Amino acid sequence: MATNPTAELKGTVAATGTETSEDAARHVDHGLRAWTVVAGAWCCLFCGFGWVNAIGIFQDYYQAHQLRTYSASSISWILSLEPFILFAAGLVIGRVFDNYGPKWLLLIGTFLHVFGLMMTSISHEYYQFILAQGICSPLGASFVFYPALSCTATWFDKRRALAFGIVSSGSSLGGVVFPTMLARLLPRIGFGWSLRISGFMVLAMLIIANLTVRSRIAPVPRPVKLTDYVGPFSEIPFILLMLASCCGFFAMFVPINYVIVEAQEDGVNRDLAGYLLTILNAASLPGRILPGYLGDKLGRFNVMIAMCALSAVVLLVLWLPGTLLSPGSAAIYIVFSLLYGFASGAFVGMVPALLSQISPDVTKTGVRQGVLFTCISIASLTGSPIAGAILSRQNGTYWGLQVFAGAMMVGSVFFFVAARVVLAGGSIGKKV
Template sequence: MSEKTPPPPAAAQLADDSTARNSLELVSSRASKSDAGVADVELGPDPDAAKPEAPAAAPGPPGAGDFPDGGAAAWLVVAGGWAALFCTFGLVNCVGVFEKYYVAEPLKEYSSSTVSWIPSVEIFMMVFCGTVFGRLFDNYGPRWILWGGTVTYVFGLMMTSLSTKYYQFFLSQSIVASLGSSAVFTCCMSSLVSWFSKRRAAAFGIMVSGSSVGGVVLPIMMTKLIDRIGFPWMMRSVAFLFLALLIFACLTVRSRLPPRPRPFSIMEYVHVLKDLRMVITVSGLFFFMWGMFMPFNYVLLQAQAANMSPTLIPYLLPILNAVSIFGRIIPGIVADKIGRYNVMIVITFISALFCLAVWTPVNNTAGILVFMIIFGFSSGGFISLGPTLIAQIVDIRQIGTSVGTALAIQSFGALTGSPIGGAIVAAQNGSFLGLQLFCGFAMLTGSLTFLVARYTQAGFKLVKV
């Protein structure tokens, strides 16, 4: 006889039915509470349930939280950029030495206005070619551009040491050397932007102070070496020094962001200028640079005309650049706290004011020294803050193209400013008054343009911009 499974006891059956009813009532009660809008933390989504995938958003530019704002790698970039700026813009700060030597020795048959085209085109090429090298930086990163720029720059300086004719100085110094210099400093500027956000202006100020230190050391060294070993060997000595420093820069400067290769399009440069803030800011950079290099180019010639002591004249540019060290670091630190546009407006206005109120009326040693000290401090911040203004209003992933576009436009100010000043001096029979007025009003226009750029972003509210 087969065994059959006995049916469950009645009590157990009743218990199961009761449990089922209670579960149904509990679910029903929770559902009604949920429908009534009552929050029930116990009824969250099942963690094991599959979640619907949200549509992928387009990647935006890196936020401030993505920037390390410090660390060994970031500060090595600052150190390498400092060495590079010592060699590149540090030499540009010595254009007065070249102007004085060329007019007195190998190019004495040319006017000072004609000779001034050599340093003017050099500055123009350095700044304008940032358009090309900035785009190459975005596409390929800084490594090979830095090495190629180093070789080209040192080669151009060596060729300058062999030059004796106007066209030779022009080709070697204004074209070849400036191309290499542009490649180096554009990579350093664009790389640094990718490492700092909150402390960006301070980091730029420290890096760009390398050019001021170069402006202190190089004029004294060059003047002494010209007297002792002659101009050719002076240039070779400077070239070897730069080679060592630039190798250090090549080994330390790199970008935090990976390169983004894309085909060349001229419209990308136009697209950058569709932003009204960018257009007004770049206009301010142009006007200020239109007048900025005139004191560097002509103060030594003015000092000679004012019968300043010959032993003091070689130290005028070092004095200007020594003060500029503090002018490049301190405004950057302050700008990170109260706003980069705010500080740029103040320092450019002070530069223009003292050019018109101090440089214009004086014609003696004391007055020239006072102007050099004040102008050195106030104008120093312009170089360090300029790129930070651009980085503040553009997509950081296209910083090379954006900074390159800004540099290209302001380079025309550097190209034409000093020759215009030289022509004014020649037209006024050696008087520097017209040059000083042109310089002051050009920089004042730049300061007012920065004020307009700030107004487009925050009006006249006392806020950090």
């Protein structure tokens, strides 16, 4: 039976089945079922984006072991493929979600992610790592990443940024658990079983996700139309959000992939350097949740601009001069990892919330997220290899790589500010 749209969502989402508009409104932002979906989505990001946040440990390991004959830039292509595939597959997955819902996407994603990790555990050649770790595993992660975000969006409105912040904190904790676990397991039981244990952990978490992640909105099958993919580019706020996000993700993975290697080359204790990525990801945990909470209170674009500006300051005022003036200082690396982890943590949780804010029709959430994150995937793919090429050109000195990351983050601030101006005009105090 057709019903009225849910006013709480400010969009065109119709309550489905026998659910009245009052029932739909009552379910938004409240109830055990909504928060159960958040818990399942948290598991998805723990296994998906959390694994991607841990890839920095492999840059150092591969340079010293299986792929020691390859350059840092060549190895970084394997690792850059992970966020690229994770994001780029959304162009298709988003449409499938809108048409058919999350069930089969979650099942297929669970298989592919675990299978990719198991195949990585028996890989020896460069092309094998490309296929298993660079393509298969992140493709599976993408199949669970997008349903997690899209389902969460259907259950929340006024608390949407907080919900996304909690969900994205799973990626932070995954980025703490996986590198810490691998740092201890790799020297003790070897590469193969370290990856297999990781695969079994991913499997357990994704079983929980398969049982709990559901959309509040029934899927609305639609024919594939080009306008669904190009339509968002006619919206100025979407274009500016896309440019801001791309600049931010150009910079985001550079420290994640290179801070361990740089610290070790600067003479920082090897064991301590190995935990820098864990420190960074641990600091990003409050950086995921707190901006979401504040964003719902003060304005999501307002908070995102502040967090992005802090990231730029940390990159250009702490990381760049700190490592130039005090090479080998463990304190510099620890403080940088803490501050950058906190500041950059907002990107994963806030960008989907910002997109939902400028998207009136929740039934098209999947395809719009897919379009946005496909654009972001290009930045994620090329950011670290560009940084690696700069590093090679400068004969192993890191200041050029640091300037590149900082400049991209400054660009991100500019475009977020521009988006806010378009949405709010010149009103500085307005909640946007």
